[in-house]
Amino acid sequence: MTAVAHTASAHADSTGAGSGAGVLLQAEGLHKVYGTTVALDGADFRINAGEVVAVMGPSGSGKSTLLHCLAGIVPPDSGTVTYRDQQVSSMSDAQRSALRRGDFGFVFQFGQLVPELTCLENAALPMRLAGAGRKDAEAGAKKWLERLEVDDVRHHRPGQVSGGQGQRVAIARALAGNPRVVFADEPTGALDSLNGERVMELLTQAARETQAAVVLVTHESRVAAYSDREVVVRDGKARDMTMLAGAV
Amino acid sequence: MSISHTLLGLLETGPRHGYDLKRTFDEKFGHDRPLHYGQVYSTMSRLLKNGLVEVDGIEAGGGPERKRYAITDAGITDVEGWLATPEKPEPYLQSTLYTKLVLALLTGRDGQGLLDTQRSEHLRLMRELTRRKTMGDLADQLICDHALFHLEADLRWLETAAARLDKLAKEVRA
Numbered sequence: 001m002t003a004v005a006h007t008a009s010a011h012a013d014s015t016g017a018g019s020g021a022g023v024l025l026q027a028e029g030l031h032k033v034y035g036t037t038v039a040l041d042g043a044d045f046r047i048n049a050g051e052v053v054a055v056m057g058p059s060g061s062g063k064s065t066l067l068h069c070l071a072g073i074v075p076p077d078s079g080t081v082t083y084r085d086q087q088v089s090s091m092s093d094a095q096r097s098a099l100r101r102g103d104f105g106f107v108f109q110f111g112q113l114v115p116e117l118t119c120l121e122n123a124a125l126p127m128r129l130a131g132a133g134r135k136d137a138e139a140g141a142k143k144w145l146e147r148l149e150v151d152d153v154r155h156h157r158p159g160q161v162s163g164g165q166g167q168r169v170a171i172a173r174a175l176a177g178n179p180r181v182v183f184a185d186e187p188t189g190a191l192d193s194l195n196g197e198r199v200m201e202l203l204t205q206a207a208r209e210t211q212a213a214v215v216l217v218t219h220e221s222r223v224a225a226y227s228d229r230e231v232v233v234r235d236g237k238a239r240d241m242t243m244l245a246g247a248v
Numbered sequence: 249m250s251i252s253h254t255l256l257g258l259l260e261t262g263p264r265h266g267y268d269l270k271r272t273f274d275e276k277f278g279h280d281r282p283l284h285y286g287q288v289y290s291t292m293s294r295l296l297k298n299g300l301v302e303v304d305g306i307e308a309g310g311g312p313e314r315k316r317y318a319i320t321d322a323g324i325t326d327v328e329g330w331l332a333t334p335e336k337p338e339p340y341l342q343s344t345l346y347t348k349l350v351l352a353l354l355t356g357r358d359g360q361g362l363l364d365t366q367r368s369e370h371l372r373l374m375r376e377l378t379r380r381k382t383m384g385d386l387a388d389q390l391i392c393d394h395a396l397f398h399l400e401a402d403l404r405w406l407e408t409a410a411a412r413l414d415k416l417a418k419e420v421r422a
Contacts, residue, residue, distance in 0.1 A: 058407070058411065201382055205382075221370070221371060221374060221399070221400050221403045221404075222374070222378075222396060222400055224371060224374075225371065225374035225375050225377070225378040225396070226375075226378055227375070228375075230368070230371055232364070232367075239364075241364060241367065241368045241371070242368070
């Protein structure tokens, strides 16, 4: 089913924010330049299993680039990304694709569902791509659609559902493959406040139950408040803000 | 929050003993700061003196006498006036933070650090409220939402101030 076989229980013991032993995904000294723009300038990051970390920062600070490097979508110019003792930054394209398909789940702000497929088929897609049969994949997907409270629209196409429903389908899809890390880039950016909060509640609840780590890029503090800790990216560098809380 | 008006409002739903008032207040409004019995009885004495409540009955039990309070017509008018009057929007926190920020910059201290520390503290509280909201009932959700929206506004101010820090430093040091 996955590039790196796993179960929820297999990584349930590796939690504990700030504990080196539980680190699931780590980046050190990431540099990334686009043309003349320095997107990342020595950024460090780490996340433990079962942890939700908000990545915040002003527009253009490099937070989406950090997410893309962590997820193996773009390679950094220098620095390392390590996922469960594997160097993501030195993997081949095929290996990184397999990792993304198997161990990672993705939720973006817009345009992530395939318009020609029903919501159920969309949610089942990662499992189908990982080799699961249609029946099994759709049964698994249906469970997540129920969990995300959108089972009633499973036979609709994305164009026939609301933004909030579509986003819940996208989260169901991201979680249906039982990922160890969910990358969410402004997942509530297109939703109204109430829908956005419900989506965050469901996403973080489900992720915590399955011990998936969530890297949550957001500029909204109310969304970041669903996280366990916050990292601020500023001028291409990432700073863990947890240590500062309680200092006043 | 005006405790006397809140207790008066609770009495408008029917006469109550002091301990019953405290219990109802704590259940509905006292999540962060439950009332002390002393506060209830001193408030009731003041309201009695001002004619806004009256003693509806006294129960003699094994312990001390228990007074049951009822709201008067003047009390109802007072509650009505309180409810009809909007609260003054007070940007108190921004003023304090602005003062601290300017002083930090004036004295050559780390303005960004000050803003970051405050930001983290705000977000820590927002996390706590969000957890409470997620586990709570509708009343909890609405109470937490009110606090969260205020904290969010403060955070936006902190971000705006951070974005203008260099300019502000030049101005205050000029």
